[in-house]
Amino acid sequence: MKDVILGLVGVGRIGVMHAKNIAALNGALNPEGINVSLLLTDVAADHARGIAAGLGAGFLPSVEELIAAGVDGLVIATGTGTHPELIKAGVDAGIPVFCEKPVAMNVADALPVLDYIRDNNGVVQIGHQRRFDHGYLEAKRAYQAGELGWIHSLRAVTCDMAPPPVEFLASSGGLFRDCSVHDFDILRWLTGREIVEVYAKGSNNGDPAIGAVGDVDTALALVTFDDGTVGTVSATRYNGAGHDVRLEIQGSSRSLMVGLDEQTAMASAEAGIAFPAGEPHRTFAERFDQAYRSEMAAFVELILGRRGNPCTPEDAVAASRVADAAQESLATGVPVKVVLAAANAG
Numbered sequence: 001m002k003d004v005i006l007g008l009v010g011v012g013r014i015g016v017m018h019a020k021n022i023a024a025l026n027g028a029l030n031p032e033g034i035n036v037s038l039l040l041t042d043v044a045a046d047h048a049r050g051i052a053a054g055l056g057a058g059f060l061p062s063v064e065e066l067i068a069a070g071v072d073g074l075v076i077a078t079g080t081g082t083h084p085e086l087i088k089a090g091v092d093a094g095i096p097v098f099c100e101k102p103v104a105m106n107v108a109d110a111l112p113v114l115d116y117i118r119d120n121n122g123v124v125q126i127g128h129q130r131r132f133d134h135g136y137l138e139a140k141r142a143y144q145a146g147e148l149g150w151i152h153s154l155r156a157v158t159c160d161m162a163p164p165p166v167e168f169l170a171s172s173g174g175l176f177r178d179c180s181v182h183d184f185d186i187l188r189w190l191t192g193r194e195i196v197e198v199y200a201k202g203s204n205n206g207d208p209a210i211g212a213v214g215d216v217d218t219a220l221a222l223v224t225f226d227d228g229t230v231g232t233v234s235a236t237r238y239n240g241a242g243h244d245v246r247l248e249i250q251g252s253s254r255s256l257m258v259g260l261d262e263q264t265a266m267a268s269a270e271a272g273i274a275f276p277a278g279e280p281h282r283t284f285a286e287r288f289d290q291a292y293r294s295e296m297a298a299f300v301e302l303i304l305g306r307r308g309n310p311c312t313p314e315d316a317v318a319a320s321r322v323a324d325a326a327q328e329s330l331a332t333g334v335p336v337k338v339v340l341a342a343a344n345a346g
Contacts, residue, residue, distance in 0.1 A: 004300055007071035008040040009063055009086060011051045014100060015042070015077030017285055021296045022075070023055045036300060041066045067093045073303045074098070075296075080105050080173075084113045087313075091122035098299045100127040101181065102320050103313050105173060107339075110317045117313055125299055125309055126316035128185045130245075132294035135258035139249055140190045148251030151191065154231035155248040156183035159239030159265070161282050163210065163217060170213040175235055176200065176221065176326035183233045184326075185311075185319035186247065187223070195322045196338050197224040200329040206238045221326045233326075241265040242280025243287050259287075317341075 006022055008015060025036045038057035042048035045061060052059040060066045067074065067089060074090035076083060076099040084104050090097035103126065104110035117124050130136050142148055158179050163169065172178035184195060202216030210217050218236040225231070242265030247258040262278030281287040301307045322338050329336040 002034050002304075004034060004036045004073070004303060005069070005071045006036060006038050006073050006075055006300075007066040007069070008038060008075040008077060009042070009066065010076065010078035010082075011040055011042045011044070011048050012077065014285075015040075016051055017292060018075055018077050018296060019051060019055055019057065021293050023057065024293070025297060025300060034300070034304075039066055039069055039071060063089060067095075071095060073299060075299070076100060079171075081171075084109065087113055087122075087124055088116055091117055091120050091124070096123040096125070096299070096303045098125045098127065098296075101185075101316055102126075102177070103316050106177075107317060107320050107324055110313075110320065114313055114317060123302065123309065124313050125302055126311045126313055127295065128182060128189075128311045128316065128319070129288050129291040129295045130182055130186045131189055131291075131311055132298065133258070133288060133291040136186055136190065136247065139247065139256050139258050142254075142256060143190060143249065143251070147254055148249060148256065149253030151229055151249060151251050153229070153250045154187060154191075155246075155250075156180075156187060156231065156233045157244060157246045157248075157259075158183055158233075158235045159244040160237045160284075161239055161241075161243045161265075163207065163237035166207065166209045166213055169210055169215045172215070173323075174214070174327045174330070175202065175216055175219050175237070176330065177320070177323040179235045180219070180221065180233050180326065181319050181323040183235075183247075184223075184322040185315065187231060187233070188318060188322075189315070190247075190249070191225065191229070193225045193227055193229070194318075194338070194340055195223045196226050196340070197335055198222070198322060198325045198329050198338060199335040200326045201333075202330050210237070216330065219326075219330060221329070223322070239265060241267075243283050244280070245284070245287055 022038045049059045073096045076086045200221040202219035204211040206217040221233045244265040262276045264276045265280035325336040325338045
């Protein structure tokens, strides 16, 4: 039986989710003779030991000891500021790395990391989980098959039910970088085209503390693609109806909406319409449970050489370039051109 040992760094909210998903991988992979085991570490040692004990995983006191234990892949779920050095540590060890988005706090800090990965033949998968969601995959298939005709407009929506702590928002880089970057990534991935200009507006009608740390609680960006197609990307921290993530793709022949199901956080104002009748999702973890599981399974397949990289660091930085332009437009009030790079082709 083939054994794969994953080392996980960081057991905060998303790290615990990844740890649970890794622990559940064996049920899906064992028919192929693969056994996945987990070692984890965190500076909050007591908390990490408790998580490890509950999952039947191992605990090690440091990243260095984790890597030295002979892990086959490194999963990074720590704060953004730690990503560059941890990515480099995994690359130096010669093992594939999975890192939650983004690569670094901003594009300028990410570019040396891209160079380091390329110069050292590193393999790094970035965590843009929407690429594994059934709805987005079907939308991409339908578009590539020509079923939609040509796209005349796209509308992407990401709405949190409630804002995260203000302390997190103070260091998140802004709503577009923290939240809408997922939409920017999926728009590039689905269309195969670059976003070349962004015009953004935002507002603060919720907790004034969000504005005090330099962020907005609601924002809208008009995006223009390199072929002239237009789209909108909207986000809010205050969608009391539930966690709402959707993408509307309107084509010359057919239109599709990702995220339109019985749990959509929306109600119809029309008479006699009961749809959707299900309980809306409350968090991103619920909305993308399947996608997160598939994402981690894909990382194991990447380690085993069974598939290509589903989300390269270059892809992630390309989305971050758009997010940076959106934040600049939000601050200046004028449209901003997106600085493209040859490495952006994703």
